[in-house]
Amino acid sequence: MDGWIEHRRPGDREHVGWIRPAGDDWVAVSLLGEELTGPVDWLAAEEVLDDVSLAWLGEVWMLERDGAAALRVRLVELTPERVVVQTDDFGAVDVPVERFELPWPAPSALRPRRTDDPDGVTSFGG
Numbered sequence: 001m002d003g004w005i006e007h008r009r010p011g012d013r014e015h016v017g018w019i020r021p022a023g024d025d026w027v028a029v030s031l032l033g034e035e036l037t038g039p040v041d042w043l044a045a046e047e048v049l050d051d052v053s054l055a056w057l058g059e060v061w062m063l064e065r066d067g068a069a070a071l072r073v074r075l076v077e078l079t080p081e082r083v084v085v086q087t088d089d090f091g092a093v094d095v096p097v098e099r100f101e102l103p104w105p106a107p108s109a110l111r112p113r114r115t116d117d118p119d120g121v122t123s124f125g126g
Contacts, residue, residue: 001080004029007049016052019045031057031078033105060088062117063100064109070117073100073110080104 004018007028017036018029025039028048036048057078062070063085076099077084083102089095102110 007046009050009052014054016054017049019049032083032110033080056112060113061085062111062113064111072113072118078104083110085110 001018001020004020006015007017007019008015015031017031019026019042020029021027022039026042026045027039028036028045030036030052036052037045040048057075061073061075063073064070072088073085074088075083076086081104083104083106084099085102086097086099089097
């Protein structure tokens, strides 16, 4: 992360990512370590990060696992050292959860929930 510059939105000073050098250009990088742009000028990188909503931090994600069903998870911690997720507790404080420590940048096994993923509420069978 040498040379990466932390970027905060001007309105609320919320940390929304980084801008990293790419030759004579710059690349906007999300909190998950995902490149949001290719090489662009500084202002374009800032604009992309300024438009980032942090609502996705509170959303349900899916953690793909080898040989097992994907798990519904929530993001618990995001740092340039690691990503920590825990199984979805559906808002209950007394539900046991399992935590998983993932590398940063986040691996492709961690992905946003899709509409065809189980919702965790509907049960099938009979």
